[in-house]
Amino acid sequence: MTSVENLLRTAAVRPMASGRVFNFSAGPACLPIEVLQQLQQDLVDLRGSGMGILEVSHRGPLFDQLLDESHSAFRRVAAVGSEWATLFIPGGATLQFGMIPMNFLPDGGHADYADTGLWATKALVDAKTVGRVNTTFDGKAFAFNRTPNANEAAPTPGAAYHHWCSNNTVDGTKWTVVPQAAAGGWLARDASSDLFSEPLDLRHHGVVYAAAQKNLGPSGMTMVLIRRDLLGKACRKLPSMLRYDEYDKHESRPNTPNTFGIHVVGLICQWIERNGGVHAMQRLAANRCGLLLQAIDQSGGFWRAHSERACQSPINVLFRSPSSELDSSFVAAAAAAGMDGLAGHRSTGGIRASMYNAMPLEGAQALADFMGDFARRNG
Ligand SMILES: Cc1ncc(COP(=O)(O)O)c(C=O)c1O
Missing domain, CATH: 3.40.640.10 (Type I PLP-dependent aspartate aminotransferase-like (Major domain))
Structure with missing residues (x-):
């Protein structure tokens, strides 16, 4: 069973050990759990x-x-x-x-x-x-x-x-x-x-x-x-x-x-x-973004990024499937699997994953896996 299937199977179960969802909202956004505690x-x-x-x-x-x-x-x-x-x-x-x-x-x-x-x-x-x-x-x-x-x-x-x-x-x-x-x-x-x-x-x-x-x-x-x-x-x-x-x-x-x-x-x-200061935050942001870009590149054209690659924000990643209907079902399925806040801004549509400092690499990995699985099933 892939990690995505596992997430879907346990949709009612939250993906993080702490019982929280992966929150990809553009802001207000996720904050570090230890600060919240x-x-x-x-x-x-x-x-x-x-x-x-x-x-x-x-x-x-x-x-x-x-x-x-x-x-x-x-x-x-x-x-x-x-x-x-x-x-x-x-x-x-x-x-x-x-x-x-x-x-x-x-x-x-x-x-x-x-x-x-x-x-x-x-x-x-x-x-x-x-x-x-x-x-x-x-x-x-x-x-x-x-x-x-x-x-x-x-x-x-x-x-x-x-x-x-x-x-x-x-x-x-x-x-x-x-x-x-x-x-x-x-x-x-x-x-x-x-x-x-x-x-x-x-x-x-x-x-x-x-x-x-x-x-x-x-x-x-x-x-x-x-x-x-x-x-x-x-x-x-x-x-x-x-x-x-x-x-x-x-x-x-x-x-x-x-x-x-x-x-x-x-x-x-x-x-x-x-947690290592701004240099560590920068590396983490690049790694998270890299995972999503890889999922886009490996989807055989199913996912299309909005931004020119050289100008890609490492924080906010916008992408689309071949149709707005598929975009909506992706957002809903991801939410059911514990990945929230992925709908694009009302002015742009599509999908937007916002990954600020408190988003762990595991969140980006879960989303990248989910994107790959969704593309294979719907491509
Ligand atoms: C780049 C940027 N500037 C300004 C704003 C507006 O911030 P606020 O809603 O706090 O006024 C936002 C909000 O998302 C933003 O992303």
């Missing part, structure tokens, strides 16, 4: 305080300690120096689509945006509500199946910053080169789906941000790295919650912050450190 404990009694993490004061000494630990762990994993501020900001990555131009797109100036996928488009559309935007790359014509090469997405003179999305979650692509910023400008990177899945390259950057719900913890908050010299350089007057320097001045608590989320980010960063 630690949180179970912390919800009831945080470090012997007799109160849970949701109950302790955000200004009390216990939370001071957690905040400090989360900041420190995040900074260690990011390997940033003192010239960078690290901020916990509510509102998801989408709030950064607005905050960056509100702070740094001056009246009469312009910013560059590379349009490489659904989220990059949303960032660009939001920036246009604030000021003048130049599109340095437009991937719509080829359904966002590739990212720019070294000769494309050139910045334009005078652009305040150049915004790029390094890993396109919905479209399954990643950049193979780092874009350039105009002279005097800097790069703004949306790293929501690949922060800490590889070493962080901060060269030429002013801001890097990532929504937490993929590699870092709960949805509704975002990690922002911002160059210290940009703090306080907002080009217009803004309410306090939209100003980066306010978050920095108040240690990410200009108001009552997401105390739970901040704690989770700290635990996850410590988990990354215990």
Whole structure:
């Protein structure tokens, strides 16, 4: 009996020893089981305080300690120096689509945006509500199946910053080169789906941000790295919650912050450190992705990948069978076998396997086996 048949036979049985499914959702996504178990404990009694993490004061000494630990762990994993501020900001990555131009797109100036996928488009559309935007790359014509090469997405003179999305979650692509910023400008990177899945390259950057719900913890908050010299350089007057320097001045608590989320980010960063750091995460991502690509390549044309191979995201792998009906039955059969969250984004259809840091290699192996079996039975 193949491993897939075994999984199907025991469909009611969960595939992981812990009794959990393999969750391939694009985010919120799977988190490390030991972090979840630690949180179970912390919800009831945080470090012997007799109160849970949701109950302790955000200004009390216990939370001071957690905040400090989360900041420190995040900074260690990011390997940033003192010239960078690290901020916990509510509102998801989408709030950064607005905050960056509100702070740094001056009246009469312009910013560059590379349009490489659904989220990059949303960032660009939001920036246009604030000021003048130049599109340095437009991937719509080829359904966002590739990212720019070294000769494309050139910045334009005078652009305040150049915004790029390094890993396109919905479209399954990643950049193979780092874009350039105009002279005097800097790069703004949306790293929501690949922060800490590889070493962080901060060269030429002013801001890097990532929504937490993929590699870092709960949805509704975002990690922002911002160059210290940009703090306080907002080009217009803004309410306090939209100003980066306010978050920095108040240690990410200009108001009552997401105390739970901040704690989770700290635990996850410590988990990354215990498991070999970002280099190990990068190797794991490449191995997981390699298993799925091999299943696609060995299917005799049954499975087709969406992305050009050179631009394939190691995190989000999009593929299709010969028909949308087969895609749907694959997603349903996989779910019955304990592999959840495989339906493609509503804008693209097909199948999408999202594999963030907490996805074990066994999850990718189970999916690859399942793909092979499905192709043989339906090809
Ligand atoms: C690359 C990217 N940017 C931005 C977002 C939006 O994040 P949020 O929903 O937290 O605002 C997502 C969400 O999936 C994403 O994948």
